[in-house]
Structures are given as structure tokens and as C-alpha cells.
Amino acid sequence: MLSFKSYFYTLLHQYLAFYIRPGDSMVEIYPQSSQLHQMFPEHTTTIVTKQAMAEKTAGKVLTDLQEIRAVRPDYLVLHGNIHYERDIQQFLEQLHTVCEPTTRLIFLYYSSLWKPMFKAANRLGLRTQTPEQNWIAHSDIDNLLLLSGFEPVRRDQRILFPLYIPILSQLLNRYLAPLPFFRLFTMLNVMIARPIIPEQFPVKPSVSVVVPARNEAGNIEQVITRLPKMGTAGELIFVEGHSTDDTWQTIQAMATKYAETMPIKIAKQGGKGKGDAVRKGFGLASNDILMILDADLTVPPEELPKFYQALVSGKGEFINGSRLVYPMEARAMRFLNLVGNKFFAVAFSFVLGQQFKDTLCGTKVLTKTSYAKIAANRSYFGDFDPFGDFDLLFGASRLGLKIVEIPITYKERTYGATNIQRWRHGLLLLEMLVFAARKIKFL
Numbered sequence: 001m002l003s004f005k006s007y008f009y010t011l012l013h014q015y016l017a018f019y020i021r022p023g024d025s026m027v028e029i030y031p032q033s034s035q036l037h038q039m040f041p042e043h044t045t046t047i048v049t050k051q052a053m054a055e056k057t058a059g060k061v062l063t064d065l066q067e068i069r070a071v072r073p074d075y076l077v078l079h080g081n082i083h084y085e086r087d088i089q090q091f092l093e094q095l096h097t098v099c100e101p102t103t104r105l106i107f108l109y110y111s112s113l114w115k116p117m118f119k120a121a122n123r124l125g126l127r128t129q130t131p132e133q134n135w136i137a138h139s140d141i142d143n144l145l146l147l148s149g150f151e152p153v154r155r156d157q158r159i160l161f162p163l164y165i166p167i168l169s170q171l172l173n174r175y176l177a178p179l180p181f182f183r184l185f186t187m188l189n190v191m192i193a194r195p196i197i198p199e200q201f202p203v204k205p206s207v208s209v210v211v212p213a214r215n216e217a218g219n220i221e222q223v224i225t226r227l228p229k230m231g232t233a234g235e236l237i238f239v240e241g242h243s244t245d246d247t248w249q250t251i252q253a254m255a256t257k258y259a260e261t262m263p264i265k266i267a268k269q270g271g272k273g274k275g276d277a278v279r280k281g282f283g284l285a286s287n288d289i290l291m292i293l294d295a296d297l298t299v300p301p302e303e304l305p306k307f308y309q310a311l312v313s314g315k316g317e318f319i320n321g322s323r324l325v326y327p328m329e330a331r332a333m334r335f336l337n338l339v340g341n342k343f344f345a346v347a348f349s350f351v352l353g354q355q356f357k358d359t360l361c362g363t364k365v366l367t368k369t370s371y372a373k374i375a376a377n378r379s380y381f382g383d384f385d386p387f388g389d390f391d392l393l394f395g396a397s398r399l400g401l402k403i404v405e406i407p408i409t410y411k412e413r414t415y416g417a418t419n420i421q422r423w424r425h426g427l428l429l430l431e432m433l434v435f436a437a438r439k440i441k442f443l
Contacts, residue, residue, distance in 0.1 A: 004121070005035075007164040011173065012108070013039040014443055015158055015190050016077070019106065019400060021377050024074040027062075029081060029095070036079055046071055068098040079108045082141065083134050092148030099195040101314070102369075104400045105150065107141070107191040111157075114187045138189070145193055153400050154353040155191040156441075157183035178441050180350075192400040198314040205288035205312060205367075206233040209304070210281030212274045212388075214241035216295035217250040223293065224258050226301040230289075230308045235263040237284050238295075239277040242269070274362070275388030282371055290371055292388070294362040299323075303408045307365040316404025317370060318396040320356070321363035325407035347433050348390075351441045352397045357405055360429075364392055366401070373399055381439060390432055397440060 013036075020026055020040060027046045028037045037045040048062045062068065068076070076095060085091045095105070110118065112135035136144075142152055160182060161172040176182045207230045211223055220238070227236060238255070240248045248268065255264040265284050269277045282290055289311060293301060299321055307319045324341060341360050349356045374395030381394050396403055 004163060007169070008159075008162055009035055009039060011159060012036065012188075015156070015188075016040075016106065018398060018440070018443060019104070019192065020075055021380075021398075023376075025071065026075040026077055027068055027071060027073040028077045028079065029065075031079060036077070046073065065094055065098055072100060073103065075104050075106055077106045077108070080110070082107065082109050082136060085134070088134065088136075088144050089147050092144060092150060096149040096195055099197070101195065101197045101200045103195060104153075105193040105195075107189070107193060109136070109141070109189050109191070111185075111187055111189065112137075113185065117187075141191070149196050150193045151196055151402070153192045153194050153402050154397070155189060156353060157186040157188070158190055159187040160185060162187060174442050194317075194400065194402055196314065200314050201288075201312055204231045206235075207231045207289045207291060207308065208235050208237060208282075208285035208287040208368075209291045209293050210237045210239065210278060210285065211293050211295050212239050212241060212269075212277035212281065213243070213247050213251065213295035214277075215243045215245050215247055217243070217245045217247045219295050219297050220247065220250045220254050221257075222297060223295060223301060224254055224261070224264070226297075227262075227293075228302060228305050230305055231287075231312075233287060235265060235285070235287060237265045237267070237281045239281045240266070240268050241274070241277050242272070273386030273388070275386050275391055278388040279375075279391075282368075282375075285368065288368055289365065290368055291365045292363055298411045299361070299363045299408050300411060303363070303406070304365075306406050306408075307363065310404055310406060311365055311367070315402075317366065317401040318392070318403045319365040320358070320393070320403055320405050321361035322356075322358040322405040322407050323361050323410035324358045326409045344429055344433070348393070348436070351433065351436050352393065352403075353441075354397065354403050356403075357407075359393060360387075360389060361408070362389065363408065364389065366392070366396065370396070370399065370401060381435075386428070390436065394436055394440065 025046070026037070026040060027048055029048050031037070031047060034047070037047055046060045046062060048065055048068060062071070076099070081091070082088050115135055138155070145151060156178070158177055159173055160177045161169055163169065177186050209227060213220065224236065227234075238251045240251055251266050255266050258264060267280060267284060269280050278292055289308065291304060291307065293299065293304065303321075307321070310316050310319050324338075324345070341358060345356045345359050348359045371392075374392060377395065377398065378391070380398065381391065393403075
């Protein structure tokens with residue numbers, strides 16, 4: 001039988017391991033116990049600690065926050081700090097000065113509903129005595145983050161039952177705790193926040209636009225002629241996917257015709273599905289920012305500078321298109337497709353912990369650096385996504401990237417027919433939803 005403390009830290013490691021991957025570095029700030037960082041031996045674990053804790057720690061010890069700059073950790077872990085810091089805003093402002101744009105803060109804090117149980121556990125010796133004095137609502141924490149130069153990215157509610165009883169504990173903590181009603185009564189909040197640093201790029205970054213194309217011969221030239229210039233340099237990458245028309249021949253001809261206009265790379269995909277084409281295109285990309293543009297032109301190429309600006313300005317780190325804000329052209333999307341898109345947007349918003357209007361829009365933008373991290377950790381989810389959208393969305397969620405949606409005007413297709421098979425692909429999306437819930441939400 002696991003003790004109260006052992007079971008709690010086992011759950012905590014399980015939740016944090018979703019974000020803190022092997023090879024990532026973490027720094028725990030002013031811990032009350034050394035137990036948490038000892039649960040991540042495969043990482044570069046460093047502790048910023050007050051001198052009184054130095055003798056109790058097994059990891060590398062820093063005695064000053066400013067020393068974090070040299071470590072450049074991926075994650076700063078705050079386990080209960082907001083409960084006993086006298087000036088939370090000042091504390092967070094100090095942390096902001098040592099953050100990189102990619103640094104993520106992991107806040108672990110407790111619900112005020114559990115305050116009486118914490119006091120009882122202290123009296124019974126079930127937990128270490130800690131000086132909790134602040135019991136703060138989510139809205140107050142969000143406000144303090146804003147004042148200190150941070151913003152929340154994702155928040156999860158965890159642990160309904162902190163004692164270990166086989167089967168019962170797993171049922172309550174894994175399956176019921178994340179659900180909308182039950183999460184009101186959970187003990188632990190796990191929040192990911194990022195520093196707001198608007199000027200992240202010293203110069204305007206370059207762009208690679210990847211265009212998966214299957215049976216899109218009539219659209220290839222328009223993609224080239226309508227694509228706006230963005231950043232210091234640009235390149236266009238066509239990946240042809242087993243077309244039955246003359247798409248490949250058209251791509252070859254257009255690449256030659258417009259060779260003097262912009263760098264154009266062309267390739268045939270070896271596998272099947274848009275996801276395989278996107279991965280091949282991203283593998284060929286050489287620029288700072290990666291964009292996906294569907295060759296059907298239902299998302300106009302002229303909209304892409306909005307995505308570029310949102311990323312470069314620091315408003316988001318993963319920019320997703322949304323077709324469901326502005327009125328769309330009459331035959332751009334069939335009614336059942338619209339209903340399905342709305343359903344999956346709500347469902348995946350719940351699973352991913354960030355609000356989405358449209359998860360199925362094919363236009364997505366992120367930095368090459370972020371994509372490299374997603375690709376390096378793809379084994380967690382596996383090669384499950386033939387569309388490519390969710391491979392990126394799930395990976396971005398695990399990285400704690402700020403996902404922002406750009407409303408676009410969705411156009412009617414003017415050439416060819418859609419490659420989407422409504423019922424077969426709809427069932428596949430349901431399978432992916434269940435898969436994602438198990439890997440992300442119900443840990």
C-alpha cells in the first residue's frame with residue numbers, strides 16, 4: 001500500500017512527465033522538499049533554493065535566481081510557491097527577468113476547498129508542514145500573471161482522492177477528475193504559463209510554405225502567383241501525393257517557369273495522406289517559419305501574412321486557421337461537415353486545454369525550432385494521424401505552446417474535388433479523439 005505522500009508524488013510525476021520530456025531541463029524554485037526533482041533523474045535537474053535547503057538537496061543548487069540565465073532551463077517548476085510568497089507579483093516579476101521566450105512555468109497550486117483537509121493532514125503527520133498563507137482563485141492568479149508579464153497557456157485540474165486504494169483511486173483520479181463537474185472538487189491545479197516577450201526575433205524571420213497537392217493541377221500556378229512575400233526570404237515546397245491527374249507534371253513545369261521568381265522545391269511523397277506529405281515538406285524546409293497551405297486554395301494565400309505577423313509579434317507560437325468565424329462561400333463546406341467541424345472543435349478544446357473554433361483547418365504555422373521539438377518527441381503519440389493537423393496540435397499542446405487562431409474567409413473550391421471522405425474520415429477522427437483523450441487528458 002502506497003503512503004499518502006508516495007502516492008501523491010507518483011501522481012505528480014505522472015502529470016509533469018507529460019510536459020517534461022527526457023532531455024528537457026527543469027529548475028525547481030525554492031522547494032519545500034527535494035522529493036519532486038529526484039523523480040526526474042533523466043533530466044538536468046537544478047534547484048534554486050534558499051541556503052537552508054542546500055544541504056538537503058541532491059541536485060545542483062543555485063542560490064540566486066539570476067544564475068538561471070546560465071542554465072537556460074526549459075521549465076521552471078513552482079510547487080506551492082504562490083501559497084507562501086508574501087508578494088507574488090514581485091516574485092513573478094523576478095522570474096520574468098530570467099526567462100527565455102521558450103521558457104515555461106509550471107505552477108502547482110491547491111484548491112481552497114481542500115484547505116481544511118490540508119490542516120488535518122498536517123496534524124496527522126500525513127504531509128510535511130508548509131507555511132501556506134495564500135489561497136488564491138484562478139482569476140487572481142491570471143491577473144497576477146498579467147501584471148508580471150506572463151500569460152496562462154493551459155490549466156488542468158487533478159486529484160479527487162489523494163489516498164491509494166486499488167481501482168477506486170484510478171477511477172476517481174484518472175477518469176473522473178478531468179471531467180467538467182468533478183474537476184470543481186479537485187485538489188491540485190497544474191497550470192502552464194509563458195513569458196510575454198513581444199520582440200522574439202532580432203530580424204524578420206524567413207518563411208517556408210509547404211503545399212501538399214493531390215489532384216490539384218489547376219491550382220498550382222495560382223499558388224505561386226498569389227503567394228505574398230513574407231520575411232527576409234521565402235521558399236515554396238510542393239509535395240505531390242499520388243495524383244491521378246497531371247499534378248506532378250504541372251508542378252514540374254511551374255517550378256521551371258517561376259524559378260527566377262522564388263525558390264521552389266518539389267517532391268513526391270513516399271507514403272499516403274496529407275500528414276505524410278506535410279512531414280516530407282517540413283523535412284525539406286530550410287527557413288525559420290513553417291507554413292502549411294492547402295493546394296485547393298479554399299484558404300486564400302493572401303491570408304498568410306496575418307499568420308506570419310501573429311507569430312513574429314509573439315501573440316502566439318502555433319497559429320491555426322479558423323474557417324468558422326466569417327461567413328463562408330455558399331458551397332465551401334457542406335452542412336454535415338460544418339456540424340462535424342464544430343463538434344470536433346469543442347471536443348478537442350476540452351482534451352487539449354486550449355480554446356479552439358476550428359481544429360480541422362489545414363492552414364497551420366509554427367517555427368522550425370518548435371516543429372523540431374514536436375518531431376523529436378513524436379513517439380509519445382506515434383504515427384497515428386493521416387491528416388497531419390493533430391500530430392502538430394497534440395505536439396504543440398505537450399510543448400505548452402500558445403495556440404492562437406486566425407479567422408479566415410473560407411472559399412469555394414474552383415478546381416477538382418475534395419479528398420475528404422466524410423464518413424470514413426469522421427470515424428477516424430473519433431478514434432483520434434479517444435486516443436488523444438487517453439494520452440493527454442486522462443493520465
